[in-house]
Amino acid sequence: MTNINTVTIILVVGFIIILINLLGGIEAVIWLDVFQGFMLFASGIICISVLLFSVEGGPMEVWKVASENGRTGFGPYEWDLTKLTFMVMAINGAFYAIQKYATDQTVVQRYLTAKTDRSAIHASLLGILLTVPVWTLFMLIGTALFVFYKQHPLPDGLRADAVFPYFIMTQLPTGVVGLILSAMISAAICSLSADLNSLAAVGVEDYFKKLRPGQTDRQYLLASKIIVVISGLIAICIAMLYLDAGDEGVLGIVFTLYAIFSGGIVGIFLLGLLSARANNQGITIAILVCILFTAYAVLTSTPFNISGQERLLVDMGALNFTHHKLMLGVYSHLIVVVVGYLASLFFPKPVVDKRLLYSGWLERRREERLSNQNL
Numbered sequence: 001m002t003n004i005n006t007v008t009i010i011l012v013v014g015f016i017i018i019l020i021n022l023l024g025g026i027e028a029v030i031w032l033d034v035f036q037g038f039m040l041f042a043s044g045i046i047c048i049s050v051l052l053f054s055v056e057g058g059p060m061e062v063w064k065v066a067s068e069n070g071r072t073g074f075g076p077y078e079w080d081l082t083k084l085t086f087m088v089m090a091i092n093g094a095f096y097a098i099q100k101y102a103t104d105q106t107v108v109q110r111y112l113t114a115k116t117d118r119s120a121i122h123a124s125l126l127g128i129l130l131t132v133p134v135w136t137l138f139m140l141i142g143t144a145l146f147v148f149y150k151q152h153p154l155p156d157g158l159r160a161d162a163v164f165p166y167f168i169m170t171q172l173p174t175g176v177v178g179l180i181l182s183a184m185i186s187a188a189i190c191s192l193s194a195d196l197n198s199l200a201a202v203g204v205e206d207y208f209k210k211l212r213p214g215q216t217d218r219q220y221l222l223a224s225k226i227i228v229v230i231s232g233l234i235a236i237c238i239a240m241l242y243l244d245a246g247d248e249g250v251l252g253i254v255f256t257l258y259a260i261f262s263g264g265i266v267g268i269f270l271l272g273l274l275s276a277r278a279n280n281q282g283i284t285i286a287i288l289v290c291i292l293f294t295a296y297a298v299l300t301s302t303p304f305n306i307s308g309q310e311r312l313l314v315d316m317g318a319l320n321f322t323h324h325k326l327m328l329g330v331y332s333h334l335i336v337v338v339v340g341y342l343a344s345l346f347f348p349k350p351v352v353d354k355r356l357l358y359s360g361w362l363e364r365r366r367e368e369r370l371s372n373q374n375l
Contacts, residue, residue, distance in 0.1 A: 001165045001181065010239045017189050018232035021196045022225055026109060029193045033110075036190040039183035044137045046176055047168070051144035054171065056151055065147045072143065081323045092326040095333055099266045101128065105198035192235060199231045200224040260298060260328055264290040267336025274359075275341060276352045282344025286336040293335055297321035297328055 002009070020028050052059045066072045074086045081088055101107055101124055114120035145163055158166060168180055201224070208223045209215075215223075264287060271278040271286075300320040303310040312320070323331075354360035 001169050007240065010236060013185060013188055014192075014232060014236035014239070017192045017196065017235075018229055020189065020193055021200070021228045021232070026113060026197055029190070029197050030110065030113065032186065032190040032193055036183070036186040039179070039186050040134070043180040043183040044134075044141065047164075047172075047180070048137060048141050048144060050172060050176075051141060051148060051167075055144065055148050062144050062147045065150060066143045069146070069150075071146050081327055084324055084326070088324050088326055092329050095266050095330050097128070098269075099262060099333075103265050103269045105202055106194040109194075109198055109201060192232075196228050196231050196235070200227045203227040260294060260325070263294045263328060263332030264336040265333070267333040267340060270333075270337055271340050273357065275344075276354075276357060277349055278340055278344045279347050279350045281347040282340045282342075283336075285343040286340030289339045290332050290335050294328060294332055297325075297331075301325065 020032070024031075052062055055062050057064075063072065074089075076083070076085050077087070078085060079087055107124075107127075111120040111124065114123060141164065145167060148167070149163065154163065154166070168177055172180070204220050204224045204227065208220065208227075212219075212223075267286065267290070268283060271283065296314075298321075299314040300312060300316050301322065302312070302325075304313055355364070
């Protein structure tokens with residue numbers, strides 16, 4: 001969009017993200033989130049406003065043309081799990097939301113900064129409720145872009161995920177372009193800053209403290225900063241690898257990788273939250289089964305370029321995994337829940353603090369309500 005070398009931008013933004021984490025930690029991450037949230041809303045509202053009134057015929061024409069071309073729905077709606085249908089997105093989205101808001105360290109670390117449990121609950125509900133209008137806003141921008149470029153043909157060879165940037169650079173005034181570019185860069189910095197901060201927290205708490213117990217806070221802080229730098233450099237290298245997102249686009253790659261590498265996390269969380277019978281042995285067996293299933297699904301469904309030909313690494317014929325890859329993010333969690341619970345039955349029942357279970361939380365809430373009523 002800026003005609004600056006893409007590698008240069010990745011390097012500059014990447015090193016800024018690393019520096020922000022080293023200097024500001026979780027406080028910088030949260031305030032960046034606040035700033036980026038307002039920037040996101042402002043840039044989205046500006047873009048949709050310009051788009052709706054740039055189309056000949058205005059908003060009514062946008063809706064008319066979009067409806068005639070099937071661009072106002074969420075389909076296809078058929079029950080076909082082999083394609084990217086509404087049902088596939090809805091089912092995957094439900095598990096994605098549970099994982100994001102309940103198990104993702106980038107979100108959980110924000111809950112931990114809230115002053116009370118009630119504040120954390122209110123914050124999570126606000127975030128969930130804002131998801132619908134934000135996605136609606138940007139999907140509507142996509143619909144309006146379709147109509148606009150029906151009237152003003154696009155250059156040949158322009159990739160689908162390059163249409164919006166092309167519109168921004170060719171149709172909006174300079175100051176607005178600057179605002180939107182700032183919003184995009186702040187979104188990138190904000191998202192990756194949260195990830196790096198999470199990796200540092202997990203790296204120190206779950207690994208470094210176990211490998212090197214009894215260290216001073218200063219040493220643990222130094223370890224977290226080293227993890228931030230290493231993770232940031234790895235993230236920059238990964239960005240270089242995905243400069244060409246192919247036909248699938250960046251978003252398609254992100255969702256696919258998320259479905260593959262996050263498999264089973266929701267299953268582990270749900271078992272721990274809902275079942276007093278699940279134990280370490282059962283969960284370990286479930287994780288191994290989940291890894292085997294994911295490997296089978298990826299290897300029998302993803303063609304690789306071998307000797308100039310697109311071929312499957314493992315071809316099992318009729319037994320190949322034929323469902324859409326996003327369904328991996330559903331099946332893997334279900335496998336962990338079912339296998340984990342059944343496998344746990346073959347090992348001793350663990351001693352579980354009821355306060356850590358969902359049933360224990362409900363019981364405490366009932367007791368609190370009764371206590372408040374009596375007061």
